[in-house]
Amino acid sequence: MPETETSAAALKPATDRAIGRWLTGLRRQAGAALPLAVLAPLLGGGLLVLQAWLLATVLDHAIAGGAAAEALLPGLLSIGALIAARALLSGIGEAAGARAAERIKLALRRRLFADLLARRPDWTAARSSGALAAALVEQVEALDGFFSRFLPAMVQAALLPLAFAVVILPVDWVAGLLFLLTAPLVPLFMALVGWGAEAASRRQAQAFARLSGYFADRLRGLVTLRLFGRAEAETAAVRDAAEALRQRSLAVLRIAFLSSAVLELFAALGVAGIALYVGLSYLGLIHLPGTALTLQTGLFCLLMAPEVYQPLRLLAAHYHDRANARAGAAEIEAVLGGLPVASRPATVAAPPTRPVAPPPRSAIAVAIEDLVLDTPDGGRRLLDHAGLRLAAGGSLAILGASGIGKSSLLEALAGLRAAEGRILLGGVPLEALDEAKLRARVAILGQRPRIFQGSIADNLRLARPGASMAELRLAAGLADVLGFADALPQGLDTPVGDGGLGLSGGEAQRVALARIFLRNPDILLLDEPTAHLDAVTEARVLDGILRFSAGRTLIVATHSTAVAARLERVLRLAGGDLLPAPHPVRRFAPGSAA
Known part of the structure; x- marks a missing residue:
């Protein structure tokens, strides 16, 4: 790229x-x-x-x-x-x-x-x-x-x-x-x-x-x-x-x-x-x-x-x-x-303002061919000539033990980690995509999202500074942020400290998820999006993710079989390869959508 x-x-x-x-x-x-x-x-x-x-x-x-x-x-x-x-x-x-x-x-x-x-x-x-x-x-x-x-x-x-x-x-x-x-x-x-x-x-x-x-x-x-x-x-x-x-x-x-x-x-x-x-x-x-x-x-x-x-x-x-x-x-x-290179001073461009999440622009297929991925120090191989094809608009869960390389795979798909082999988004090699277009169409949520000092609304507007309060509430509702924010005296205007001080781990994760919804990407790469959540809240958040991802391509790295059961395909990362895994039996938590 x-x-x-x-x-x-x-x-x-x-x-x-x-x-x-x-x-x-x-x-x-x-x-x-x-x-x-x-x-x-x-x-x-x-x-x-x-x-x-x-x-x-x-x-x-x-x-x-x-x-x-x-x-x-x-x-x-x-x-x-x-x-x-x-x-x-x-x-x-x-x-x-x-x-x-x-x-x-x-x-x-x-x-x-x-x-x-x-x-x-x-x-x-x-x-x-x-x-x-x-x-x-x-x-x-x-x-x-x-x-x-x-x-x-x-x-x-x-x-x-x-x-x-x-x-x-x-x-x-x-x-x-x-x-x-x-x-x-x-x-x-x-x-x-x-x-x-x-x-x-x-x-x-x-x-x-x-x-x-x-x-x-x-x-x-x-x-x-x-x-x-x-x-x-x-x-x-x-x-x-x-x-x-x-x-x-x-x-x-x-x-x-x-x-x-x-x-x-x-x-x-x-x-x-x-x-x-x-x-x-x-x-x-x-x-x-x-x-x-x-x-x-x-x-x-x-x-x-x-x-x-x-x-x-x-x-x-x-x-x-x-x-x-x-x-x-x-x-x-x-x-x-x-x-x-000495030239005019560079400035960091503000995130582009775009319409709020639904509807998506277009679904994008994801494919990897002979992907080789090592740890940053080169001491261990995570993926060894692995392959994957996911149709546009499809959803995939990737299971695997901790430290096996699930997070690294998502980072490689987002262009955030160097890897050998080919990664194709919509049939186009990842390195051939324009950086701005890649960041606009692909969004990744890590396990430790960054929450900055300011209000909850301020953190959401990092994705789109010009978003209205109605658009903020729509994205916050999909991520189940309103479930705890509306109970606060100032709602979405409630201040939080640097690093999410004042929020639990699950609440900070949901704020970061709502921030991604506000960006309106076409490919969602989510790393343990329901960690730190109880079964009922996990089901509500999954409902929002699936409603938002309709017409988009969704890949979720997770340990939770409950999450994997809600997605179309399930693969297991083991032995340096992505292997087919049996689809977990779907169980509904109380209050979840059928």
Whole structure:
């Protein structure tokens, strides 16, 4: 079945070089904020040159020219205005960088979340939920500094030192040449140190993802661990893992501090070289052709010397943001199997609104040929070249022991679990069906349906947000939800907690069944739909299922012979195959339809 734009096909494996291109490609998600974050510091650099020249001129007039204070006032006011303008541009740049990073992270999280929703349940079940959550939260957050700080600093470091040196060359060619020769050495040595920082950041990101998954899994199984007396041992293991993560984080910081120290050393040597040259020139110890330093030009060179290296200092301070971002991207790629293609942000489409259940659009025949199905870990074969044909509009019960593979078979029929062989719906191979059409026409009810916090009506409207109250009551009546909801003070508007808190297991199952009725599918795949129900309630719910499934194709996985007796065909899953089973004798519960 073809994947949508936000599906797993949108993810592709990435090499180190591809990760860099992918990070650069995400810039489109920032809109105009990122160019503004880059442009503002460049404009501030232009004002800096003018400020340094004005300051050198004012000092020259005051010291060498003996100008009065009144004559210096316009220059001093201009310098104050330039300082204020540079501060304003700096604030604008920082705010724009933060906004750009937030936009990029939001777009990326939406896209990654849409990809997770498009995955099969067996894919997510085979992975640590903690690692998946860490990829969407912590690893995406690691990209923040790359866009808000590193990219603007990188542009400044690439342009401003060269521009400053070119401006200084006409003033004094020796000072300009010193800047041109020494400035490129700083990024070179910083890159050598940065390779180690990136490797350490990647190891730290992997350790953090492992710790997140480990902690989430232990927290989920906390009750079981306490029952078996393993709580203290697992607590110690978590403490050891956290200590290992701390050590890796400190290693990253050590390398980051080293890169900053290397840069500071070269920058200090460069500034010291310029100061030595200017001082010796004033003392008359250096006489080079074309170098006649005045107080104004010498002060200008001294004032600009630290500013030539300042963009490189800034780049070194934020270089670890690049390493963190690349490590986070690599971890996203490792956890999700690829990186999303940079494009416009993906959105999750709302379920389509369609007419309420009856009548069905059309019945669909179901057939499987040579179906091979394994457990998610591949350790056990559930179906071995099994076959099945069910006519359009037919009903089938599948019996079998717990863990034999009934639920997995239903998931494979719904396209939610990978399997070998052929699955045909209406004569069309499952993989050839459009994803949206498949989800609209095939509905599956698992043994543990998800009930969200809200009212019962809110949970029903997840299937069709625009459904009226009359349509809700019709679906709820077929699933016997009204049998308990009408006894509540607020009826279908009664609030329930997350996970169905406030409802029994059977009541939550019936709410989920009514939600499926509201979707109006053509194929119903029900997994133990009457579990947790007494015989009388089971009969009422079966009556509703059979009334709804008239003209539709119905497959029910069940342990109940009472359920199997109400359906047309019965098969038993055993030995990796679907075998004919004798039809159970039909017994009527009190109050059930004959």
